[in-house]
Amino acid sequence: MDVALPEEEEDSxxxxxxxxxxxxxxxxxxxxGLVLIIDQAEELLGxxxxxxNRNLEREVLGVVGRLTNNHDALKILxxxxxxxxxxxxxxxxxxxxxxxxxxHLDAMASETARGAILAAADEQDDVxxxxxxxxxxxxxxxxxxxxxxxxxxxxxxxxxGGARNAVDLLGLQAFLYEIIEWSRKEYSAQDEFRINKxxxxxxxxxxxxxxxxxxRPLIAKMALRRYxxxxxxxxxxxxxxxxxxxxxxxxxxxxxxxxxxxxSGGGFKRHVEETELVFNALLPDLLRLGIxxxxxxxxNQLAAYRDGSPFEVAISADYELAxxxxxxxxxxxxxxxxxxxxxxxxxxxxxxxxxxxxxxFGLIRYLKDxxxxxxxxxxxxxxxxxxxxxxxxxxxxxxxxSESEKGKPPDVFSSVVSSGGEDFRQWRKLEGPIxxxxxxxxxxxxxxxxxxxxxxxxxxxxxxxRCHFAKCRFINCxxxxxxxxxxxxxxFGSSENEGLTLTACKAQSVVFTEVALGTVLFENTxxxxxxxxxxxxxxxxxxxxxxxDLRNALFMDVEQSNWVTLEPIQDLTRRAGLIKELxxxxxxxxxx
Numbered sequence: 001m002d003v004a005l006p007e008e009e010e011d012s013x014x015x016x017x018x019x020x021x022x023x024x025x026x027x028x029x030x031x032x033g034l035v036l037i038i039d040q041a042e043e044l045l046g047x048x049x050x051x052x053n054r055n056l057e058r059e060v061l062g063v064v065g066r067l068t069n070n071h072d073a074l075k076i077l078x079x080x081x082x083x084x085x086x087x088x089x090x091x092x093x094x095x096x097x098x099x100x101x102x103x104h105l106d107a108m109a110s111e112t113a114r115g116a117i118l119a120a121a122d123e124q125d126d127v128x129x130x131x132x133x134x135x136x137x138x139x140x141x142x143x144x145x146x147x148x149x150x151x152x153x154x155x156x157x158x159x160x161g162g163a164r165n166a167v168d169l170l171g172l173q174a175f176l177y178e179i180i181e182w183s184r185k186e187y188s189a190q191d192e193f194r195i196n197k198x199x200x201x202x203x204x205x206x207x208x209x210x211x212x213x214x215x216r217p218l219i220a221k222m223a224l225r226r227y228x229x230x231x232x233x234x235x236x237x238x239x240x241x242x243x244x245x246x247x248x249x250x251x252x253x254x255x256x257x258x259x260x261x262x263x264s265g266g267g268f269k270r271h272v273e274e275t276e277l278v279f280n281a282l283l284p285d286l287l288r289l290g291i292x293x294x295x296x297x298x299x300n301q302l303a304a305y306r307d308g309s310p311f312e313v314a315i316s317a318d319y320e321l322a323x324x325x326x327x328x329x330x331x332x333x334x335x336x337x338x339x340x341x342x343x344x345x346x347x348x349x350x351x352x353x354x355x356x357x358x359x360x361f362g363l364i365r366y367l368k369d370x371x372x373x374x375x376x377x378x379x380x381x382x383x384x385x386x387x388x389x390x391x392x393x394x395x396x397x398x399x400x401x402s403e404s405e406k407g408k409p410p411d412v413f414s415s416v417v418s419s420g421g422e423d424f425r426q427w428r429k430l431e432g433p434i435x436x437x438x439x440x441x442x443x444x445x446x447x448x449x450x451x452x453x454x455x456x457x458x459x460x461x462x463x464x465x466r467c468h469f470a471k472c473r474f475i476n477c478x479x480x481x482x483x484x485x486x487x488x489x490x491x492f493g494s495s496e497n498e499g500l501t502l503t504a505c506k507a508q509s510v511v512f513t514e515v516a517l518g519t520v521l522f523e524n525t526x527x528x529x530x531x532x533x534x535x536x537x538x539x540x541x542x543x544x545x546x547x548x549d550l551r552n553a554l555f556m557d558v559e560q561s562n563w564v565t566l567e568p569i570q571d572l573t574r575r576a577g578l579i580k581e582l583x584x585x586x587x588x589x590x591x592x
Contacts, residue, residue: 020063021063021066021067024036024067024071024074025067025070025071028071028073028074031073032073033073033074033075034071034073034074034075035074035075035076035077036067036074036075036076036077037076037077037079038064038076038077038078038079039079040079040080040081041078041079041080041084042080042081042084042271043271043388044060045057045060045080045084045087057087057090058090061087061088061090061091062090062094064076064078064091064094065090065091065093065094065095066094068091068094068095069094069095081268081392082104083268085102108169110138113138113169113172114134114135114138117129117134117137117172117176118134120176121195124180125192126184126192126193127180127183127192127193127194127195128192128193128194128195129194129195129196130194130195130196130197132196132197133195133196133197133199133200136197136200136201137172137175137176137200138172140175140204140219140220141168141171141172141175141219141220168220168393169393170220170224170391170393170394171219171220171221171223171224171393172220174220174223174224174226174227174397175219175220175223177223177227178203178207178223178226178227179195179199179200179203179223180195181230182203182206183195183199183203186199204219207219207222207223207226208222220397221396221397221400224393224394224397224398224401225397225400225401225404228256228374228397228398228401229401231253231256231366231367231372231374232249232250232252232253233249234249236371236372237249237252237366239371240365240366240369240371240372241362241365241366245362247359247362247366248341248359248414250410250413250414251341251355251356251359251414251416252359252362252363252366253405253410253411253414254411254414254415255281255282255356255359255360255363256363256367256402257401257402257405257406257411258280258281258282258402258406259277259278259280259281259360259363260398260399260401260402261399261402262276262277262280262281263375263388263389263395263398264389264392264394264395264396264398264399265395268392268395269388269389269391269392269394269395270388270389271386271388272386272387272388273385273386274306274361274364274385274386274387275299275302275303275306275385276299277360277364277387278302278357278360278361278364279295279298279299279302281360282356282357282360283295283298285356285415285416285417286298286313286353286356288337288417288418288420289315289337289338289349289350289352289353289417290315290316290337290349291313291314291315291316291353292313292314292315292316293313293314297313298313301313302357305357305361306361306385310354311353311354311357311358313350313353315349315350331343332458332478334349335418335438335458335478336418336438336440336458337349337417337418337438338352338416338417338418338438339415339416339417339418339419339436339437339438339439340413340414340415340416340436340437340438341416341436342355342416342417343436343438343456344435344436347416352416352417355416356416356417364387368387373390374389374390374394374398375387375388375389375390376388376389376390407422407424407425407426408426408427409424409427409430412424412437412439413434413437418438418439418440418458419437419438419439419440419442420440420441420442421440421441421442422439422442422443423442423443423445424439424442424443424444424445424447425443425445427444427447428446428447428448429447429448429449429450430447430448430449430450430452431449431450431451431452432451432452432453433452433453433455434452434453434454434455434457435454435455435456435457436455436456436457437454437457437458437459438457438458439457439458439459439462440458440459440460440461440462441460441461441462441463442459442462442463443462443463443465444462444463444464444465444467445463445465445466445467446465446466446467447464447467447468448467448468448470449467449468449469449470449472450470450471450472451470451471451472452471452472452473453472453473453475454472454473454474454475454477455475455476455477456475456476456477457474457477457478458477458478459474459477459478459479459482460478460479460480460481460482461480461481461482462479462482462483463482463483464482464483464484464485464487465483465485465486465487466485466486466487467484467487467488468487468488468489468490469487469488469489469490469499469500470489470490470499471490471492471497471498471499472499472500472501473498473500473501473502473503474501474502474503474505475503475504475505476503476504476505477502477505477506478505478506479502479505479506479507479510480506480507480508480509480510481508481509481510481511482507482510482511483510483511483513484510484511484512484513484515485511485513485514485515486513486514486515487515487516488515488516488518489515489516489517489518489519489520490518490519491518491519491540491541491542492518492519497519498519498520498521498542498544499518499519499520500518500519500520500521501520501521501522501523502521502522502523502525503521503523503524503525504523504524504525505525505526506525506526507522507525507526507527507530508526508527508528508529508530509528509529509530509531510527510530510531511530511531511532512530512531512532512533512535513531513532513533513534514534514536515534515535515536516536517535517536517541517543518540518541518542519540519541519542520542520543520544521544521546522543522544522545522546522548523544523545523546523547523548524546524547524548525548525549526548526549527545527548527549527550527553528549528550528551528552528553529551529552529553530550530553530554531553531554531556532553532554532555532556533554533555533556534556
């Protein structure tokens with residue numbers, strides 16, 4: 001319908017709202033009756049976009065009120081979240097008794113949910129579901145104990161007179177989605193399968209395996225968190241963003257961990273600007289790269305990047321390196337800011353900043369895709385694109401997932417910036433190779449390290465307290481000022497298998513104290529100014545120090561000289577005396 005807009009009248013409201021009122025007026029004049037539906041009206045009332053703006057609320061609701069009064073043929077239907085409902089009282093000055101015009105939506109009854117499940121299964125060519133399985137699922141999903149919102153109070157099922165609890169719809173949807181996906185893999189060789197009670201029980205056990213008993217969430221949140229975990233599959237990301245885009249699932253996962261708290265609060269989703277979401281998630285990492293400028297400068301650069309411009313920021317001169325700097329010095333300097341893949345691929349600081357920003361905006365596009373259905377576009381605010389979760393209930397599950405994942409090994413290992421002053425308190429066991437990590441003055445407490453090889457890592461000032469080492473090697477690592485406190489080292493009979501080995505490391509001022517010593521080898525390592533004291537020798541202990549710089553090193557309480565070997569050395573008597581007298585040993589001096 002082509003409708004001519006009338007001349008804009010004088011109005012106290014801002015121009016966009018005047019144009020809206022004039023446009024609706026034109027539609028009313030061109031029709032005999034009109035229904036205007038304002039869905040999710042809380043977004044017009046400023047949900048998630050910063051502090052409450054009462055002037056904006058009055059402007060928006062004033063337009064609605066004047067339209068209602070001026071056009072008898074116009075009916076306006078407003079839907080909004082219940083916590084925003086009191087703000088509609090402003091309309092009382094335009095219409096009589098807003099409360100009498102209000103209808104509270106009822107929750108879905110169990111019988112309705114049961115019918116919906118059967119109807120959904122009928123639409124699938126390869127899936128059937130038994131009635132007993134449906135009853136079991138609903139018994140888990142019904143009630144306050146399974147709600148995906150943060151509200152602990154039970155939601156009454158008004159359709160059943162409050163006699164039973166309401167069905168948690170989002171939890172039900174997530175559980176069904178995940179059990180169907182899991183069942184398809186279980187029955188991959190079959191053309192069709194049936195979900196029965198036994199299969200539902202097996203799937204619940206499968207969900208429970210991910211968490212320990214103490215942290216295990218409720219069944220609906222288990223399903224939602226499994227759905228979130230499965231988002232970070234390389235094939236799924238490539239199918240949405242393109243295989244040539246080369247996005248890292250691990251880095252995108254880390255960014256979502258930091259976005260999650262900004263997407264939901266108080267059990268409800270927030271309506272947020274995309275650039276603000278990226279800013280809040282990335283700011284600590286960007287500052288660690290030495291980016292100059294105010295917060296508004298960074299926000300403006302992010303907005304420009306979203307609109308298609310390069311992400312161009314200035315890097316502090318303290319962080320920049322001249323081209324003439326030797327590679328080893330360059331790497332050591334960069335490891336104060338970079339970590340992981342950024343160090344391995346020799347990226348510059350500005351390249352890492354662009355990588356982070358590109359990954360964050362790529363993540364938003366990915367989560368807005370219908371194949372993931374986590375975010376949806378929310379229009380524009382202050383001229384910038386906005387987004388929000390597709391459902392309030394995802395928020396609490398996403399927040400719980402974020403809190404659980406933050407700081408765990410996969411989260412730390414995926415970082416492209418260094419970690420500084422962090423306490424990795426959730427860690428219990430590490431195995432396998434760890435390369436190019438930068439952990440500066442961090443702490444690992446009560447961690448078991450088995451067959452771990454730290455390669456090319458910067459662990460300056462890091463504290464290993466109460467850790468247990470078995471066949472653990474540090475190769476070409478920076479351990480300056482690191483502390484090994486009250487640790488234990490396994491004993492191995494063969495010299496090829498040491499409990500703990502430092503090879504070609506820079507370990508000036510490293511401290512070993514109150515260590516239960518098994519078999520240890522220090523070779524070709526700078527141990528100047530190191531301190532080693534109060535060893536507790538275990539069965540068959542062996543400490544070998546080969547071609548190390550021990551200038552100004554301090555050995556204390558090392559009384560069993562028969563299990564300490566310094567090489568190269570010729571005078572065994574003098575060697576034993578040096579250890580017994582707690583004198584620092586310089587292998588270069590011994591050759592004279």
